[in-house]
Amino acid sequence: MTEIEYKIYIDDVIRRVETARIKVSAHHIVKIVAISKYSTSDNIVKLYNIGQRAYGENKVQDLKQKAHHLEDLPLEWHFVGNLQKNKINNLLDINPTLFHGLDSLSLAHELQKKLLAKDMTLDALLQINSANEESKSGVSIDDAKSIYEQIQRECPNINLRGVMSIGAHSDDAKLVKESFRKTHEVYKQLKGADICSMGMSGDFELAIECGSNMVRLGSIMFNK
Numbered sequence: 001m002t003e004i005e006y007k008i009y010i011d012d013v014i015r016r017v018e019t020a021r022i023k024v025s026a027h028h029i030v031k032i033v034a035i036s037k038y039s040t041s042d043n044i045v046k047l048y049n050i051g052q053r054a055y056g057e058n059k060v061q062d063l064k065q066k067a068h069h070l071e072d073l074p075l076e077w078h079f080v081g082n083l084q085k086n087k088i089n090n091l092l093d094i095n096p097t098l099f100h101g102l103d104s105l106s107l108a109h110e111l112q113k114k115l116l117a118k119d120m121t122l123d124a125l126l127q128i129n130s131a132n133e134e135s136k137s138g139v140s141i142d143d144a145k146s147i148y149e150q151i152q153r154e155c156p157n158i159n160l161r162g163v164m165s166i167g168a169h170s171d172d173a174k175l176v177k178e179s180f181r182k183t184h185e186v187y188k189q190l191k192g193a194d195i196c197s198m199g200m201s202g203d204f205e206l207a208i209e210c211g212s213n214m215v216r217l218g219s220i221m222f223n224k
């Protein structure tokens with residue numbers, strides 16, 4: 001693909017996001033985070049050149065390498081993976097824009113300790129395992145609100161901004177929609193929350209319909 005062809009292709013993805021968000025409301029704004037985990041720094045530069053600023057990775061080491069390699073560009077870096085406790089300091093050294101994968105109270109407590117020691121704060125989303133799948137991490141729908149509030153009370157250096165969820169792993173759109181709908185239902189009950197991160201390449205339109213305002217698009221942004 002030439003740069004022009006790539007731009008036309010990405011414009012079409014953006015148009016799909018636009019069409020979905022307008023169906024919700026003219027005031028419903030959706031942000032695209034390009035998940036670059038299967039991609040190279042060179043490809044990030046290509047996408048940056050046609051206007052994409054926010055990127056996400058799911059491994060601390062990859063985030064570190066790419067952020068370092070591209071440090072001269074004004075990029076926003078998101079961490080969307082699961083964070084092992086022994087990698088917390090590595091993540092904090094990168095000072096990411098947003099951590100999407102805060103998936104337990106014990107991780108929040110550990111994170112709080114390290115943030116306090118470094119005199120830092122971190123914006124984060126509570127990850128919800130909305131379809132109760134064993135393969136996914138995150139808190140349950142039923143526990144989400146109380147854990148969110150407990151983190152707000154006990155972890156002053158974590159700035160909770162909302163929730164993140166991965167749609168149910170199913171070919172049945174009804175089940176996927178149900179998982180998004182439930183997550184959004186919790187999100188609406190959270191005081192001060194302004195980010196509902198749901199939707200990937202295969203299901204972002206459905207996620208936006210259910211109220212997502214941040215989509216994490218990997219393969220569809222880079223597969224060219």
Ligand SMILES: *Cc1c(COP(=O)(O)O)cnc(C)c1O
Pocket residue numbers: 035037058080081166200201202216217218219220
């Ligand atoms: C890989 C990944 C994505 C992007 O997935 P695609 O299906 O390639 O769009 C989004 N969110 C998380 C948490 C991921 O790990």
